[in-house]
Amino acid sequence: MGLGPRRGPQQYKGPRAARSESGGPSAELRQEAPVRGSAGPRALRTGAVSACGSAGGQEAAGGRDGSVFQLLTDLKQQRKDSGKHKQSSGQQNLNTIMYETLKYISKTPCRFQSPEIVRDFLIAMKGHKLTKAEKLQLLNHRPMTAVEIQLMVEESEERLTEEQIESLLQTVSSVLPGNPAEELQKQATTAAEEDDDPE
């Protein structure tokens, strides 16, 4: 059950051709259906995921925020290394989006994730029967309360018992690093002990 995400990202397979806003010559675009991601030689995840792909075809749909973080950090470094490059003058757009996106992802727990951690997480998730979209969101948000799980997992009341939600939370917090803040972590552990009564 639940392996066909009804509201998963594959709804976006649609567009085949598109125009760039700049009005330039139309680039023919083909949106990669995220579900087929594993077929690509290198999807938007680094090496480790191909390993999990073979381990059970389990990989998050779409791009993890963490991998985008990695990519942007590398790119920034690369551009810094190449020095005051002759080209960089025309790249305000790239610099803006790079800066803003990095700033956004830096605030999320994704910045601490590595391909190895993601692989461990996906292996740990195998028993939970979640869809790719759901696992992706767990990775991106690193939920710490039951109410967050209920948001991310569709029909969680029917599919998950309270114990299962509890063990999901346990797995998430033990496998994924990066507490937004130490205080929040303390709050969460006490809250988890006190039980998951979200209002």
Place this chain on the structure above:
Amino acid sequence: MFVLVEMMDTVRIPPWQFEMKLNDSIAEELNKKLANKVVYNVGLCICLYDITKLEDSYIFPGDGASHTKVHFRYVVFHPFLDEILIGEIKGCSQDGVHVSLGFFDDIVIPPESLQQPAKFDEAEQVWVWEYETEEGAHDLYMDTGEEIRFRIVDESFVDTSPTGPSSTEASTSGATEEVQKKEAPYTLVGSISEPGLGLLSWWTNS
């Protein structure tokens, strides 16, 4: 929230860039063209991921530049429907709550998708959730700058590419009109009408 999109384009490399490696100059050109731009029905382009295939380069008569057909993959911001995102409140208006992710601003949560019952405080120009408890109603304000968790419920792309001169009239008044309707090419519609959604501070200490 991000996806990889396979694209194809023909890239023109002017002669003064021939000293660079072809891959590098193509990467530069692709980022120059696409980064921070919205592609219709695709999403907001972030940066080049990789080049998957380079076809032969051509030089056309009368132009010293080389033209190369490139297959590449680009990182694109395009959250799927029902995805949960966290953003920052940019402001409130009668139309609802406007949310920003920093790199993407065109997110609106319409009044009917707020936590109910909600009302708009005209004096402070802010939306309020009139949360009811046994002791009475609490007014929870949605102030600018607060972090907010929301669900994506709809998206819309507007084709903003220039159209030709459509009508012969309106040459001077057209210019002012143009400025006014500078529409966002890609808008997301959010919702917070579920438990767990809304300001992060509403749900942290239960």
